[in-house]
Amino acid sequence: MAFDLSSITEETRLRAPRIILLGVEKIGKSTFAAGADSPIFLPIQGEEGIDELKVGKTPDVCGSAREVLGWLYALGREDHSYQTVVIDSASSLEPIIYAEICEENRAESINEGSLQFGVGHDKATVVWRQIAETLDALRSCKNMASILIGHVKIKRFDDPNGQSYDQYQWDVHQKTASLFYRWADSILFCNTKVVVQEEKLGFHKDNVKKRGIDVAPGSRFLYTQKRPAHPGGGRGVFGRLPYEISLGNSPDPKDCWSHFQDAVDAKLQKGQ
Numbered sequence: 001m002a003f004d005l006s007s008i009t010e011e012t013r014l015r016a017p018r019i020i021l022l023g024v025e026k027i028g029k030s031t032f033a034a035g036a037d038s039p040i041f042l043p044i045q046g047e048e049g050i051d052e053l054k055v056g057k058t059p060d061v062c063g064s065a066r067e068v069l070g071w072l073y074a075l076g077r078e079d080h081s082y083q084t085v086v087i088d089s090a091s092s093l094e095p096i097i098y099a100e101i102c103e104e105n106r107a108e109s110i111n112e113g114s115l116q117f118g119v120g121h122d123k124a125t126v127v128w129r130q131i132a133e134t135l136d137a138l139r140s141c142k143n144m145a146s147i148l149i150g151h152v153k154i155k156r157f158d159d160p161n162g163q164s165y166d167q168y169q170w171d172v173h174q175k176t177a178s179l180f181y182r183w184a185d186s187i188l189f190c191n192t193k194v195v196v197q198e199e200k201l202g203f204h205k206d207n208v209k210k211r212g213i214d215v216a217p218g219s220r221f222l223y224t225q226k227r228p229a230h231p232g233g234g235r236g237v238f239g240r241l242p243y244e245i246s247l248g249n250s251p252d253p254k255d256c257w258s259h260f261q262d263a264v265d266a267k268l269q270k271g272q
Contacts, residue, residue: 014268016083016145017238018135020180022152022170022231023190027220028256030088032190032247033147035257038083042071046092053253056082065097065127072134076141085138087131089149090180094172097124125175132183148180152189152230168230181231186238188260189223189230190247220247222260237267 023029030049033039040056043049045063062068068087075085087093098110101123107113110120138144153171158164168189170177181187224241226232233239241263247256 014237015185016139016143017185018139018183019145019147020150020170020184020187020231021147021190022150022168022188024152024168024192027190027192028247029149029190030086031251031253032222032256032260033084033086033088033149033253035253035255036084036086036145036147038081039086039147040075040080040082040084041086041088042068043088044068044090044092045096047088050088055253062093063096064100065093065131066100068093068131069134072131072138075144076134076138082144084145084147085135086147087149089151090176091149091151091171094124094176097127101127121173121175124173125179128176128179132179148184157228165228167228170231181233184234185236186224186234187226187232189232190220191223191230192219193221219249221245222247224263237264240267 021029021033030041030047030053034041034050034053034055038056040058041050042058043061045061047061050057058071062071072085075082098120101115101120102108102110105114105120105123107115107120109115110124115123135144135146139146150170150172152168154166155169156164157167157169168191222245223230223232223243224234224238224245225243227243234241245259245263247259250256
């Protein structure tokens, strides 16, 4: 590589985004991702959310990290018209990676035998990093965007600056989540909009029943920024999007995606 100072530039550019797409169950994560530009899905064993979607997909579900990497290598090696690769989902791929590591190391679980004291999770992080680097290679050589879908769990967060509270968290190991949170250009969270209503029962002041009410029945929302209750965030234009974007209630993937794309385009046009 030649080091030539005349090649240095201050020009800005918008590269194909790397997106982490999280959300509660059956909220339409796969449908949203199917609306991206010319997507190809790598469905992971245990996920069947795209069976009814007319979208590019591998002929069989991926049952190993080796298969996932094999398809990613093929996308980099062969000519094609796909513009977005979707791994659906990381949540289902993690136990598969664990099982492979356990078999290689003759351990009963990712925390036992020679995999104790975090060794197993470190080995899994190596595999995840290889997947991230391969996605980056597709971005560089094919200008392909990436979407990594994940499920969430509710877990208590011990805030060192205040009280503890429950929040939605990605249901993969913390090391995996940290790796991809740093890697992603946009972290998106999908959910409905719920308010809590209190109903007083009887005459005792403490006898109160709380129930969640769907503010917009049938509608779904995309949250682009981090809040105490859920993950989110972005860099560049993806860090300047409105906090809440409607996903509408249409089953059409293009319609779901268009709300997000319109928000991105609006920020780009304004140069904000």
